[in-house]
Each structure stands twice: as C-alpha cells, then as structure tokens.
Amino acid sequence: MVLKPRIFRIVLLVVAAWVIVASLAPRLLVVRAPLASADAIVVMSGSSAYRERTQKAAQLYREGRAPLVLLTNDGARGGWSSAQQRNPYFFERATDELIKAGVPEANIRIVPGVAENTREEAQVIRDYVVNERFRSVLVITSSYHSRRTLSTLRNAFAETGITIGLEPSSPPPSAFWWLRPEGWRTVGVELVKLVYYWFKYE
Helix, strand or coil, X not given: CXXXXXXXXXXXXXXXXXXXXXXXXXXXHCCCECCCCCCEEEECCCCCCHHHHHHHHHHXXXXXXXXXXXXXXXXXXXXXXXXXXECCEHHHHHHHHHHHCCXXXXXXXXXXXXXXXXXXXXXXXXXXXXXXXXXXXXXXXXXXXXXXXXXXXXXXXXXXXXXXEEEECCCCCCCCHHHCXXXXXXXXXXXXXXXXXXXXXX
C-alpha cells in the first residue's frame, strides 16, 4: 500500500515530462531560411504532401520569387487515373497541380534521376543546379520536414557557393501531435529520421 502513492507520482511525472517534451518537438523540426528571390523554386517529393507543396510553390512563383519550378522524382506512383488509364507518378501529378495553379508548363522542369530519400534528393538537386549554373534555389517542403531538408541540402551544396532558401508549405505541427495517428506518421517518424541523419551524415 505504501508503494502505490509513490508509483502514482512517478507515473504523473513521466506523463508530465512526456507532454512537455512532445509539445516542444515540433519547434525542433521546423525551420525557415528566408530568400527574397532565387533562380528556381524546388519542390521536395512527398506523395502525401505533394498538393500542399505544389500549391506553396505556385504561390511563390506567382509572386515572382523565381522564374522556374523544379520537381524531383521519388519513383512513387499515385492512384489510378481514368484519363491516363494508368497510375501516374507523383511528379506528374505535381506537374498537373502546378499548371492548374497558374505555372506555365514551360516553366516546370523535372530534375533527372530517381531519389528514394531526402539525401538522394539533395544530391540530384545539387547536380542539376550546379550543371545549370544557378546561384540560388528556394526549397519548398512540409514544416515537419524542414529542418532535416535544410541541413541535408546545405551539406550537399557545401562549397558550391549556391544559396539555399527554404519556405515551409504547411503550418507548424500541433503541440498535441501525439494524440493523433497522423501526428505519429509525420512528427513521430520525422524525429526518428532526424536523429538518424544527425548520427550518420553530420
């Protein structure tokens, strides 16, 4: 009987500590690197977030922030398209979204190569940007993905002299992300990936 109040207090402390740490986690993930204008806007791949990212890219294009929008190919396909009678790649769906949002098809470019993760994506973007002799790019990705993206791109572009800007395409995650399955699929998974990238690539 003596142990029960003590155990109860320990449980309360653990729960309180978790709530505090979990609520601070989104701040750890979200960053922004302002850039007034660039040679191109780069939309990071992401099958579940391609609409939000392309909409943000189209908005910045219409504002005159850059004359081109670059898309990468992660090799993933979306659902069945009756119009095309096949499962289009997500970069094709992203292209359609950009065109609908007012970006001319001639101003959309697909970066060559297939990138299956953020590090590979940073490398194919670097190779293309260096080859095209761009001096700056403005990157678009979801807020929860922004810190790892910016760090990975800066490492990839080190010593190239090319400026990297970044604009999150979504609001910061809720402090109570851990109460929803979607929060675990985004913030929870991203926290694990961030730690992995720190140990492996930094």
